[in-house]
Amino acid sequence: MNDQALLFEIDNGVATLTLNRPESKNAMNMPMRAALRDAIYSIRLNRSVHAVILRGAGTAFCSGGDVRGMTVQSAEEGRNRIDDLHSWISQLVDLDRPTIAAVDGVAYGAGFSLALAADLVIASSRARFCMPFMKLGLIPDCAAFYTLPRAVGLARAKELIFTAREVSADEARDMGAVLEVVEPETLHTRAASIARALADASPVAFGLSKRALNMSLGSDLRTMLELESVTQAVAFTTDFHREAVRRFRDKETPLFTWPAA
Structure with a gap:
């Protein structure tokens, strides 16, 4: 376009x-x-x-x-x-x-x-x-x-x-x-x-975090805790999370790093 x-x-x-x-x-x-x-x-x-x-x-x-x-x-x-x-x-x-x-x-x-x-x-x-x-x-x-x-x-x-x-x-x-x-x-x-x-960040973790943040000011504590529980369960199952944990254990370069100013 x-x-x-x-x-x-x-x-x-x-x-x-x-x-x-x-x-x-x-x-x-x-x-x-x-x-x-x-x-x-x-x-x-x-x-x-x-x-x-x-x-x-x-x-x-x-x-x-x-x-x-x-x-x-x-x-x-x-x-x-x-x-x-x-x-x-x-x-x-x-x-x-x-x-x-x-x-x-x-x-x-x-x-x-x-x-x-x-x-x-x-x-x-x-x-x-x-x-x-x-x-x-x-x-x-x-x-x-x-x-x-x-x-x-x-x-x-x-x-x-x-x-x-x-x-x-x-x-x-x-x-x-x-x-x-x-x-x-x-x-x-x-x-x-x-x-x-x-x-380069986890697309699943980012998307779920953004959705939760956009909901947070209009929700109560119980709703946000439930959302945290459900979305974290999904994040635990991603290939990104497994690879990030492996790299941490093996002291390798992280998948995601914030760029210095």
Whole structure:
């Protein structure tokens, strides 16, 4: 797949989705949304993909929705527009493979939300994050009501949404929305290094862990303990676990190692 608004490539088990409208700071228009939907559906069905990177072309991640295309005439049309987003953003949030957002420049509005839909956000030192919806008389979308409070806490999420203020990469990291801040010239190398490492992790253990984490804040202790018991039983039976134990006993190189920064 190679759409004008989205570049999609797979290399050695790592899929890279590049938002490709640099002239508009990768504002998300309808063709880009359709391409993202198709790409994410394709990845879900392709078990040879073990990790995903989200990035933007040029010096921006995504400036949000394309305001010039926001010509909604009725509540029904507006709801359908957002429901179309939900059809694929939920698939991304729940994807049982690791996803890394490599954020350079602006991540505004839906761009901030898209980054938060990833498991990990790596930002360049010049990245800037903002939920500007209040300025347009709108509410956050692309699952931000789910992802933002989980990343930064409820009080901080309220502040970011109500004030519509911009935060730097360092402040976003201190809040918990960003994992690492790196220099712009090393951003994509670092994101690729993390994706490659996670692609080598146990796909079963990763998928089960991600599912449990996504459920944890909406579940009680008994539910999570039962989920832990059932999923660990599955993980014990995997070839990855058996090989990892053998390597540990024989003092051999581990199957999975987090890459040093």
